[in-house]
Amino acid sequence: MLEVNGMENxxxxxxxxxxxxxxxxxxxxxxxxxxxxxxGIHQKLERLPVYKVSAEDNNVIILDVMRIIxxxxxxxxxxxxxxxxxxxxIIEVMYKKKRVSFPLFIMVWLLLFIGSAITIMNFHxxxxxxxxxxxxxxxxxxxxxxxPLLFQIPYSFGLGLGMILFFNHVFKKRLNEEPSxxxxxxxxxxxxxxxxxxxxxxxxxxxxxxxx
Amino acid sequence: MTIEILFVFLVSLAGGLAVGAGFVAFLVxxxxxxxxxxxxxxxxxxxxxxxxVVLGAIAGTFxxxxxLTFNFTGFLSIPIGLFAGTFVGMLAAxxxxxxxxxPILAKRIRxxxxxxxxxMAIVIGKVLGSLFQWVYFVG
Numbered sequence: 271m272l273e274v275n276g277m278e279n280x281x282x283x284x285x286x287x288x289x290x291x292x293x294x295x296x297x298x299x300x301x302x303x304x305x306x307x308x309x310g311i312h313q314k315l316e317r318l319p320v321y322k323v324s325a326e327d328n329n330v331i332i333l334d335v336m337r338i339i340x341x342x343x344x345x346x347x348x349x350x351x352x353x354x355x356x357x358x359x360i361i362e363v364m365y366k367k368k369r370v371s372f373p374l375f376i377m378v379w380l381l382l383f384i385g386s387a388i389t390i391m392n393f394h395x396x397x398x399x400x401x402x403x404x405x406x407x408x409x410x411x412x413x414x415x416x417x418p419l420l421f422q423i424p425y426s427f428g429l430g431l432g433m434i435l436f437f438n439h440v441f442k443k444r445l446n447e448e449p450s451x452x453x454x455x456x457x458x459x460x461x462x463x464x465x466x467x468x469x470x471x472x473x474x475x476x477x478x479x480x481x482x
Numbered sequence: 483m484t485i486e487i488l489f490v491f492l493v494s495l496a497g498g499l500a501v502g503a504g505f506v507a508f509l510v511x512x513x514x515x516x517x518x519x520x521x522x523x524x525x526x527x528x529x530x531x532x533x534x535v536v537l538g539a540i541a542g543t544f545x546x547x548x549x550l551t552f553n554f555t556g557f558l559s560i561p562i563g564l565f566a567g568t569f570v571g572m573l574a575a576x577x578x579x580x581x582x583x584x585p586i587l588a589k590r591i592r593x594x595x596x597x598x599x600x601x602m603a604i605v606i607g608k609v610l611g612s613l614f615q616w617v618y619f620v621g
Contacts (some may be wrong), residue, residue, distance in 0.1 A: 273502070307605060317526075340558045359485065363508060374591065375591075375593065375596070378591060378593075378600065378603075379599065379600065379603045380603075382600055382603040382604050382607065383603040383604070383606060383607040384607065385607070385613070386603070386604040386607035386608050386611065387607040387608065387610055387611025388611065389611075390574070390607075390608045390611045390612050390615075391611050391612070391614075391615045391619070394612070394615060398492070400616075400620055401503050403563075404547070406545075406559070406562065407559055408551060408555050409545060409550055409551055409552065410552060410556070410558050410562070411551075411552075411553065411554060411555070411556050411558075411559070412551045412552060412553045413556075415556075417616065417620070418556075418559065419616060420556045420557065420559050420560060420563070421559040421562065421566075422565035422612075422616035422617075423563070423613065423616070423617075424559075424560045424561070424563035424567060425563040425564065425566050425567035425570075425612070425616075426567060426609050426612035426613045426616065427564065427567060428563065428564040428566060428567020428569075428570070428571060429567045429568070429570055429574070429608045429609055429612055430564065430570040430571060430605045430609040431564075431567070431568045431571060432567065432568035432569060432570065432571020432572035432573075432574070432575065432606060433571045433572070433574060433575040433601070433604065433605045433608065434571075435517075435518075435521060435568065435571075435572060435600055436514070436517055436571070436572045436575035436576060436579070437575055437579075438521070438616075448520060451513070451517065451579050452579060452584055452585075452597070452601070455579060455582065455584065455585050456584070456588065456597075457583075459582070459585035459586070459589065459599070460585075463510040463589075465577040479568070
């Protein structure tokens with residue numbers, strides 16, 4: 271008997287990586303996972319309520335796949351649930367759309383602007399850039415020039431050009447379609463944060479001695 | 483005498499090896515060359531770029547040890563200056579990226595969408611800081 275409808279009763283679920291929700295949202299299974307199942311129960315599974323976000327929740331909730339499997343097998347004891355892919359979904363509760371305050375943004379902008387201007391000047395002093403440039407200019411022309419601006423002004427614009435080339439952005443216009451190192455870096459940072467909350471916010475995945 | 487010459491030879495060779503290895507390691511960590519090959523889609527030429535770096539370093543060493551002068555026009559220093567600046571700019575950008583400044587900053591003050599404006603702050607800061615230094619600050 272079991273063999274006959276063994277295949278039929280398999281439900282495949284694949285947890286989504288990240289889901290953004292609002293406070294007081296009710297989450298159904300289809301919101302947090304992709305589902306493949308037989309026709310009869312598919313609609314019901316999609317509308318299976320799995321979580322109710324409340325104001326007491328932190329801004330990150332981890333839903334473990336085991337919990338979902340338990341729910342499904344409680345409802346349909348004769349189904350077999352196969353989990354594919356990520357074993358948990360990170361639910362990000364968007365409390366209020368916190369926009370960055372404009373003055374704060376200007377402050378950060380000025381911090382970076384003035385900071386990088388001073389840093390580059392310190393760097394030039396540190397490596398005796400002026401003397402090196404005088405020497406290169408002397409090498410090229412045979413004449414000594416205490417301020418070889420013909421070298422220094424293109425050099426200064428080259429600095430900006432080099433940084434833009436590296437970050438692959440010309441004032442929001444991309445030079446090609448590959449991700450820039452910065453985007454990869456942002457992605458890696460987000461991955462590390464996700465990895466951290468998956469382990470630490472998920473009560474199921476850490477078992478401590480004093481956990482009783 | 484021969485021993486002395488051999489000793490000086492050994493010391494200078496060791497010094498050069500250490501500095502050269504350090505220079506290449508620095509370039510590798512900051513990822514300037516991979517970035518350039520990625521932008522220009524010339525991955526297959528990368529060994530020629532290695533030679534460019536090596537020959538450039540040797541030429542620079544030679545130039546700084548000899549008092550070599552030519553009688554070219556000063557306008558030749560415009561492209562040389564531009565290239566020199568671009569290289570230093572890429573080094574600076576690579577360093578900023580290696581230090582993970584932007585991801586943390588963007589996450590902290592929640593401006594993932596306006597991060598380009600912050601990069602521009604650094605870029606414009608570098609350009610204007612450098613111009614200010616050469617035109618007014620020194621001399």
